[in-house]
Amino acid sequence: MKDRFNLYRFASPATFYPLAGAMIPYFVAVSVVFGLAGLWLGMLVAPTDFQQGEGYRIIFIHVPASWMSMFIYLVMAFWAAIGLAFNTRLSGMMAQALAPTGALMAFLSLWTGALWGKPMWGAWWVWDARLTSELILLFLYIGYMALTAAIDDARRADKAGALLLLVGVVNVPIIYFSVKWWNTLHQGSSVNLAKSTMATTMLWGMLLMAMCFWMYSIAVAFMRVRTIMLERERNADWVKTLLAGGEK
Amino acid sequence: MIHWNSLADFLAMGGYGFYVWGSFGMTVLIMLIEPIAVARNRKITIARLKRQLRAETRNTAE
Numbered sequence A: 001m002k003d004r005f006n007l008y009r010f011a012s013p014a015t016f017y018p019l020a021g022a023m024i025p026y027f028v029a030v031s032v033v034f035g036l037a038g039l040w041l042g043m044l045v046a047p048t049d050f051q052q053g054e055g056y057r058i059i060f061i062h063v064p065a066s067w068m069s070m071f072i073y074l075v076m077a078f079w080a081a082i083g084l085a086f087n088t089r090l091s092g093m094m095a096q097a098l099a100p101t102g103a104l105m106a107f108l109s110l111w112t113g114a115l116w117g118k119p120m121w122g123a124w125w126v127w128d129a130r131l132t133s134e135l136i137l138l139f140l141y142i143g144y145m146a147l148t149a150a151i152d153d154a155r156r157a158d159k160a161g162a163l164l165l166l167v168g169v170v171n172v173p174i175i176y177f178s179v180k181w182w183n184t185l186h187q188g189s190s191v192n193l194a195k196s197t198m199a200t201t202m203l204w205g206m207l208l209m210a211m212c213f214w215m216y217s218i219a220v221a222f223m224r225v226r227t228i229m230l231e232r233e234r235n236a237d238w239v240k241t242l243l244a245g246g247e248k
Numbered sequence B: 001m002i003h004w005n006s007l008a009d010f011l012a013m014g015g016y017g018f019y020v021w022g023s024f025g026m027t028v029l030i031m032l033i034e035p036i037a038v039a040r041n042r043k044i045t046i047a048r049l050k051r052q053l054r055a056e057t058r059n060t061a062e
Helices: A007-011 A013-045 A054-086 A089-121 A129-150 A154-168 A171-181 A200-232 A237-244 B007-015 B017-061
Strands: none
Touching: A013 A054, A013 A089, A013 A200, A013 A237, A054 A089, A054 A129, A054 A154, A054 A171, A054 A200, A054 B007, A054 B017, A089 A129, A089 A154, A089 A200, A089 B017, A129 A154, A129 A171, A200 A237, A200 B017, A237 B017, B007 B017
8 A cells, every 4th residue: 555645634633733742842942043043133233223213123023023913813814714615623723722822912013012102103002004903903813712712612613713714804904004005103114025124134133033923923823722632622532542641 | 243332231222221121021921921821721721631531431431
């Protein structure tokens, strides 16, 4: 018999569980390395901004947190679509595992934004299109978690949550393009593939921090999804074997 | 290579210390608390599932 490589095999919790477990330490390690490199470049090497002085250094967490808050939502919406289309078990668990991290990223984006806005604009908060749509993103995350937590049956919770995620996905391009579509107090994008308005060390510091946040999010989501798998598949033989074998 | 002249200089962040460190402080806090909370939740869940599994095997044995 030929032993064929089958991608669908990884969509089964029994296969994905040990794989995710084995990958977590690597994601943590890579995240720490990117984080240290990014902090070194951004906080120690990068020059002062000619307009915003040293206050601009908040960018090294504000932008990565904001990017991740939008990206995680898109990944959740992707899993929602897969789950609704193919009725796969893993997709709902993935969305469930990502939601708290996405919510925390949205919160960090707003928190660091407030601490940046106060010295630069004179206000912690303004009802600007960028800020308001990011706040709505935080509410979407919270709404998704509350909705799925309120439905006892996991598969039904997944379906209801998936619908909310897919309806809410319209908000992501609104956040992203808000600084172009409306006159916002929030500054436009500083990163541009053709010509960036930032110094090279600033840009690299920010990109390294974004990689750090990305790897961090994967590590935490994998940690969380493994617990969700045990919980939901508790009647499956592979989970019973693991538990009997003293899984920690 | 290093942009700062002294540690005090670095901590003051050109007068923006409160805002910069308030941002980084919250981020560090969240990135420490979140994995700890997830690990703790995992321990609690596994302990509960093991209890349930033991109770189940006892019941079928009787």
